[in-house]
Amino acid sequence: MIDLAIFDLDGTLADSIYDLADAVNKALAEGGFPTHDYDEYRHFVGNGAKKLIERALPEGSPPELRDRIHAAFSANYRACCLDKTKPYDGIPELIGRLREQGVLCAVASNKPDEFSALIVESLFGKGVFSLIRGKRDGTPTKPAPDIVYSIAEELDCDLGNAVYIGDSDVDVQTAHNAGLKCIGCAWGFRGEEELLQAGADFIARQPSEIGDIIGTVGCGILR
Numbered sequence: 001m002i003d004l005a006i007f008d009l010d011g012t013l014a015d016s017i018y019d020l021a022d023a024v025n026k027a028l029a030e031g032g033f034p035t036h037d038y039d040e041y042r043h044f045v046g047n048g049a050k051k052l053i054e055r056a057l058p059e060g061s062p063p064e065l066r067d068r069i070h071a072a073f074s075a076n077y078r079a080c081c082l083d084k085t086k087p088y089d090g091i092p093e094l095i096g097r098l099r100e101q102g103v104l105c106a107v108a109s110n111k112p113d114e115f116s117a118l119i120v121e122s123l124f125g126k127g128v129f130s131l132i133r134g135k136r137d138g139t140p141t142k143p144a145p146d147i148v149y150s151i152a153e154e155l156d157c158d159l160g161n162a163v164y165i166g167d168s169d170v171d172v173q174t175a176h177n178a179g180l181k182c183i184g185c186a187w188g189f190r191g192e193e194e195l196l197q198a199g200a201d202f203i204a205r206q207p208s209e210i211g212d213i214i215g216t217v218g219c220g221i222l223r
Contacts (some may be wrong), residue, residue, distance in 0.1 A: 001161060002103060002161055002162065002163050002214045003102065003103055003104060003157060003158075003161045003162070004103065004104045004106065004151075004152065004155065004157040004159075004161060004162035004163075005098055005103050005104070005105050005106070005162070005163055005165060005210075005214065006106045006107070006108050006148060006151055006162060006163070006164045006165065006180075007105065007106065007107050007108070007129075007165045007166070008107075008108065008109060008164075008165065008166035008167060008168075008171045009107050009109035009111055009116055009119070009120065009134075010045055010046075010109065010111060010189070011042075011045070011046075011166075011167035011168065011185070011188035011189035011190070012088075012165060012166050012167045012171070012185050012188055013087060013088070013091055013107070013120070013123075013124075014085050014086065014087050014088065014091075014119065014120075014123055015085065015086060015087075015088055016081075016085040016119070017038055017041055017042060017045070017189060018038060018083075018084040018085070019077065019080050019081050019082070019083055019084050019085045020041060020045060020052070020077070021036065021038050021041040022076075022080055022083070022084075023073050023076035023077035023080055023081070024036075024041070024044075024052065024053065024056050024069075024073050024076075026072075026073075026076045027053075027069050027072035027073040027076055028056060028057070028069065030072060031065075031068070031069055031072070033057060033058065033069075034058075036056060041056075042189040042190065043055075043189075043190075044056055045189060046110065046168045046169075046170045046189070046190075047110060047141055047142075047170060048110040048111075048135050048141040049070060049073065049074070049110075049111070049112055049135070050066070050070055051141075052073075053066050053069050053070045053073060054066055056069075057069060074112070077115065078115075081115055081118065081119055082118075082119065082122055082123075085119060085123070086123065087123050087124065088187055088207065089207075090206055090207035090208055091207050092124065093207070093208070094207040094208060094210055094211055095124065095128060095129075097208075097211045098211060098214065099128070101214075101215065103214065104130045104155055104157065105128070105129050105130060106129055106130055106131040106132070106133070106151045106155065107120055107129050107131070107132045107133060107134075108133050108142065108147045108148055108151055108164075108174070109132075109133070109134045109135070110134070110135050110141045110142050110170075111134045111135065112134050112135050113133065113134035113135060113136050114134070115134060116132055116133070116134030116135075117132045117134065120132050130155055131151050131154055131155055133147050133150065133151055142170050142171070142173075142174040143170050143171075143173035143174040143177055144174075144177065145174060145177040145178035145179075147174075148162075148164065148174065148175075148178040148180065149178065159178065159179060159180060162180055163175075163180060163181055163182075163183060163214060164178065164180045164181070164182050164183070165182070165183045165185060165204075165210060166182065166183075166184065166185065166188075167184065167185040167186075167187070167188020167189055167190055167195070168188065168189060168190040168194065168195075168198075169190065169194055169195070169197070169198035171184070172184065172195060172198035172199055172200050173198065175201075176199065181201040181202070182199075182200050182201050182202070183200070183201070183202045183203075183204055183210055183213055183214075184196075184198075184200030184202065184203045184204065185204055185207075185210075186203055186204065186205045187205070187206070187207075192205070
């Protein structure tokens with residue numbers, strides 16, 4: 001039986017690409033650097049805010065410049081992170097269905113911890129997710145499995161009864177590094193082809209299919 005579903009945030013639960021791009025582009029423009037189209041950001045995100053800034057800046061930018069633009073981005077994002085971000089259609093219903101079935105839902109994101117909690121609780125309400133974990137100082141970013149281990153430990157759940165859900169190759173790698181099966185979300189930032197190439201164990205083309213996979217696939221297969 002699956003009793004823990006761990007979700008990525010950006011591109012999985014919520015379409016946040018516009019607020020992320022707006023915050024970075026504002027920081028870039030103020031610093032005198034070229035900005036980028038929204039679609040470009042779909043391949044910039046996924047490995048944390050610092051890597052996002054590194055990818056958005058011209059190649060070879062020095063660390064002190066990356067730090068300065070990152071600080072500006074953080075201030076911008078704090079002000080706009082809920083302007084355009086919204087749950088994907090069907091996600092609230094999926095989470096409600098899983099909770100009714102007794103499945104704990106958690107979030108594991110490379111987004112900074114403060115933003116992860118703010119966005120998830122603003123979009124879905126407090127207490128809907130049993131645990132929300134973003135990037136914290138001293139903890140490796142995904143695809144390192146540390147965040148998954150910490151969620152399972154804090155919730156006192158056996159990882160043998162857990163599944164991971166995400167929209168990118170980083171998520172597939174995270175799941176497999178933690179010894180979990182991965183359900184790939186085809187509606188996310190990267191698309192079905194990347195998920196298949198990365199080795200996603202299942203593909204969901206709409207949120208309700210996640211519930212179907214968790215509810216109908218045998219535990220032995222999911223493990």
